[in-house]
Amino acid sequence: MAAPSGGGAPHAHNDVPGDVLDELTPEQLAAQWEEEKPPAAGALASMASSLVVLGVGIGAIILSVAMGLGTPASPQPGLWPFIISCVMVALGLFQLVLGRHNRDAEKFTRMSLAPLTGLVTLAAMVALMPLIGFEIPALILCIIWMRFLGGETWRSTLLVSVIVVAAFYGIFVLALGTSIPHLF
Amino acid sequence: MDFLNPVINGFAVVLEPTNLLYCLVGVVIGMLIGVLPGLGPAATIAILLPLTYNVEPVTAIIMLAGIFYGAQYGGTITSVLLRLPGEASSVVTVFDGYQMARQGKAGTALGLASIGSFVGGTAAIIGLTFLAPIVASFALDFGPPEYTALALLGILLVATISSGAKAKALIAAALGLLLATVGRDVFTGESRFTFGSLELADGIDFVPIAMGIFGLGEILYNLEERHRAAKAPSKVANVWPSRKDLKQASGSIGRGSVLGFFLGILPGGGATIASMASYAMEKKRAKQPERFGKGAPEGVAGPEAANNAAATSSFIPLLTLGIPANATMALMFGALLIQGVTPGPQLVEQNPDLFWGVVNSMYIGNILLLIMSLPLVGIFVRILRVRAAILAPVTALITLLGAYTINNSMFDVTLVVVFGIIGYLMKKFGFEPGPLVLAFVLGGLLESSMRRSLLVFGGDPLGFFGRPISATLLVVFVLVAVLPFIRTSIAKRKLPATASAARPDIKEKV
Numbered sequence: 001m002a003a004p005s006g007g008g009a010p011h012a013h014n015d016v017p018g019d020v021l022d023e024l025t026p027e028q029l030a031a032q033w034e035e036e037k038p039p040a041a042g043a044l045a046s047m048a049s050s051l052v053v054l055g056v057g058i059g060a061i062i063l064s065v066a067m068g069l070g071t072p073a074s075p076q077p078g079l080w081p082f083i084i085s086c087v088m089v090a091l092g093l094f095q096l097v098l099g100r101h102n103r104d105a106e107k108f109t110r111m112s113l114a115p116l117t118g119l120v121t122l123a124a125m126v127a128l129m130p131l132i133g134f135e136i137p138a139l140i141l142c143i144i145w146m147r148f149l150g151g152e153t154w155r156s157t158l159l160v161s162v163i164v165v166a167a168f169y170g171i172f173v174l175a176l177g178t179s180i181p182h183l184f
Numbered sequence: 185m186d187f188l189n190p191v192i193n194g195f196a197v198v199l200e201p202t203n204l205l206y207c208l209v210g211v212v213i214g215m216l217i218g219v220l221p222g223l224g225p226a227a228t229i230a231i232l233l234p235l236t237y238n239v240e241p242v243t244a245i246i247m248l249a250g251i252f253y254g255a256q257y258g259g260t261i262t263s264v265l266l267r268l269p270g271e272a273s274s275v276v277t278v279f280d281g282y283q284m285a286r287q288g289k290a291g292t293a294l295g296l297a298s299i300g301s302f303v304g305g306t307a308a309i310i311g312l313t314f315l316a317p318i319v320a321s322f323a324l325d326f327g328p329p330e331y332t333a334l335a336l337l338g339i340l341l342v343a344t345i346s347s348g349a350k351a352k353a354l355i356a357a358a359l360g361l362l363l364a365t366v367g368r369d370v371f372t373g374e375s376r377f378t379f380g381s382l383e384l385a386d387g388i389d390f391v392p393i394a395m396g397i398f399g400l401g402e403i404l405y406n407l408e409e410r411h412r413a414a415k416a417p418s419k420v421a422n423v424w425p426s427r428k429d430l431k432q433a434s435g436s437i438g439r440g441s442v443l444g445f446f447l448g449i450l451p452g453g454g455a456t457i458a459s460m461a462s463y464a465m466e467k468k469r470a471k472q473p474e475r476f477g478k479g480a481p482e483g484v485a486g487p488e489a490a491n492n493a494a495a496t497s498s499f500i501p502l503l504t505l506g507i508p509a510n511a512t513m514a515l516m517f518g519a520l521l522i523q524g525v526t527p528g529p530q531l532v533e534q535n536p537d538l539f540w541g542v543v544n545s546m547y548i549g550n551i552l553l554l555i556m557s558l559p560l561v562g563i564f565v566r567i568l569r570v571r572a573a574i575l576a577p578v579t580a581l582i583t584l585l586g587a588y589t590i591n592n593s594m595f596d597v598t599l600v601v602v603f604g605i606i607g608y609l610m611k612k613f614g615f616e617p618g619p620l621v622l623a624f625v626l627g628g629l630l631e632s633s634m635r636r637s638l639l640v641f642g643g644d645p646l647g648f649f650g651r652p653i654s655a656t657l658l659v660v661f662v663l664v665a666v667l668p669f670i671r672t673s674i675a676k677r678k679l680p681a682t683a684s685a686a687r688p689d690i691k692e693k694v
Contacts, residue, residue, distance in 0.1 A: 141577055
C-alpha cells in the first residue's frame with residue numbers, strides 16, 4: 001500500500017468488536033463521533049486563517065477606495081464593496097483576538113495527502129484537457145483515485161476506470177455531442 | 185373557485201411525461217445520495233446544475249426538489265441499518281433506529297420512517313399550498329427597503345444558525361457578498377475587481393462557484409475521511425409496520441410534521457434542526473423517556489416526519505419572498521435565475537404553472553419515494569455495497585466535464601477547481617461554505633435594493649426605519665446580531681469558572 005491509508009493509529013478504536021459498540025447510548029455515540037473527528041488544529045492555524053481574512057478584507061478596502069466611494073445619496077462603484085470589506089475586516093479582527101482558542105479548525109494530517117493528491121490530478125487534468133483531450137487524463141485520474149487514494153485492487157481499478165471513461169465518452173461525446181476536447 | 189384553478193392546472197403540468205420523468209430521476213438520485221454517505225443533497229444539486237440548462241424551468245426545479253426531499257428518505261436507510269447517518273438530518277434516527285434493527289425490527293424501523301416521511305412531506309405540501317399564496321400576496325407590496333432588510337436578515341440568520349463559529353460563518357457570508365460584486369457595476373457600468381480579465385467582466389457565474397465550493401470541495405474533503413467504511417448490511421425483511429407500531433408512532437408523526445413545517449419556514453432552519461427538535465420533543469413528552477435510545481418507534485417516526493416536512497416547507501420563503509432559507513434553497517434560487525426566472529412574490533401570480541407545477545410535483549415525488557422505500561428498499565440496501573473509492577473519481581469527473589458544458593469553456597472548469605480548493609480549505613478551517621453561496625446568490629439583490637432605497641431616501645440610512653416592515657426586520661436583525669454577545673457576557677458573569685459545555689456538534693454535510 002503506497003497510499004496514505006490513515007496508518008491506523010488515530011482511529012484504532014474503530015476496531016472495537018461490534019457488540020461493545022452496539023451498547024452505546026445516544027450520548028456515548030455522540031461522544032464517540034466527536035472523538036472520531038479529525039484532530040483539531042491549534043491556535044496557529046486559527047490565527048493564519050484570520051490573517052488571510054484580514055488580508056483579503058484590507059485588499060478589498062484599498063481597491064474599493066480606488067474605485068471611488070461617493071456619498072450614500074450618489075454612491076460610486078466602490079461604496080458597497082467598501083462596506084462589505086469593512087465588515088469583513090472587523091470580523092477578521094474579532095476572530096483573530098477572541099476566536100483564537102476555537103477548536104473548530106481541523107489539523108492537516110497524513111490523511112490530508114489524499115485531497116492534495118486529488119487536487120494535483122484535477123489540476124493536471126484541467127491543464128491537459130485542451131491539449132490531448134479528456135480521455136487519457138480522466139483515465140489516469142480514475143486510476144490514481146481508485147488505486148492509491150481508495151485502496152482498490154489493481155484489477156477492479158483498471159476494469160472500472162476503463163468502463164467509467166468509456167461511459168463518459170459515450171455520454172458526453174456520442175450521445176450529447178458536446179464540444180468537450182477529446183482525442184478520439 | 186379562483187384559488188383552486190391554478191392549483192389544478194399545476195397538476196396538468198406535473199403529469200406531462202417529461203416532468204414525471206424528471207421527477208422520478210430526481211427522487212431516485214435523491215434516494216441514492218441519501219443512501220450513500222458522503223455527498224449530501226446540496227453537493228449533488230450543485231454538481232448536476234449543468235443538467236438543468238437545456239430543460240424548462242419547471243422541469244429543472246421539479247428534478248432538483250426531488251433530489252432534496254428524496255435524500256431525506258434515503259438518509260434514513262443507512263442510519264437504521266449501519267448506524268451511519270447518510271445525511272445530517274438523519275443523525276437522530278440512528279439513536280433508536282439502529283437499536284430497533286438490532287432487535288430484529290430493522291424492517292419496522294424503515295417502514296415507520298418512510299410512512300412518517302410521507303405523512304410529514306404530504307402535510308407540508310398541503311400547508312405550503314395554503315400558506316404560500318398568503319405570504320406572497322403580503323410581500324407584493326415590498327419595495328427595495330424591505331428587500332434590503334429581508335436579504336440582510338436572511339443572510340445573518342443562515343450564518344448564525346449554522347454549526348460552527350458564528351463569526352466564521354459571517355466571514356464566509358461577507359466573502360460571498362464580495363464575490364458577487366465582481367464584474368460590471370449595474371448602476372455606473374464600471375468594472376469592479378476584474379483585474380483586467382475579460383472573462384471576469386460579466387461577473388462570476390453562480391454555477392462554477394456552487395459546483396466548486398459545494399461539489400468539488402466536498403469531494404476533496406471526503407477523500408480524507410475514508411475510515412468510516414460501511415459494513416455489509418443486515419438483511420431487511422418485513423418493512424410493513426404492524427398496526428400496533430403505527431398506533432404507537434402516529435402521535436409523534438403528527439407532532440413531527442407540524443414542528444418540522446414551521447421550523448422549515450424559518451431562515452436557517454431546515455431538515456437537520458427539525459429532526460433534532462422533534463427527537464427532543466418526543467423524548468420530553470414520553471411517559472417512559474428511558475425507552476429512547478433503546479429502540480423507541482416514536483424516536484424514528486417523529487424526526488423523520490419532521491425532516492421531510494421541513495425540507496418541503498423551506499420552499500415557502502424561496503418561492504414567495506425570493507429569499508432562500510438555507511444553502512440548498514440558495515442553489516434552487518441560482519437554478520431559477522439561470523432559467524431567467526426570478527423567484528419572488530410575483531411568482532405565484534405571473535408564473536402559476538411553475539409555482540404549482542413544482543409544488544404539486546412533490547405529491548408525486550413523495551408517492552414515488554414511499555414505493556421505493558417500502559417494497560423496493562432491498563434494491564437501495566444493495567447499493568450500499570458501491571464503494572466510496574469508486575464513486576469519488578466518478579463524481580469528480582462529472583463535475584469537471586459538466587462544468588465544461590456550461591459555456592464550452594475551460595475557464596469555467598478552472599474556476600470550479602479554484603473554488604473547489606477554497607471550499608476544501610474553508611471546511612478544514614471551520615468556515616461553513618453554505619453562507620458564502622447564499623450570500624453570493626443574494627448579493628446582487630441586496631446591493632441593488634440598498635442603492636435604490638438610498639436613492640429614494642435621499643441618502644439617509646435612517647429612512648429604513650421610517651417604514652414599518654423594513655424597520656421591524658432591521659430591529660430583528662440587530663437583535664439576532666447582538667443577542668448572542670449579551671447572552672454569553674451574562675453567562676460569563678454568572679458562571680465564571682464553568683468550562684463551556686461540550687456541544688455535540690454535527691457537521692452539516694452539504
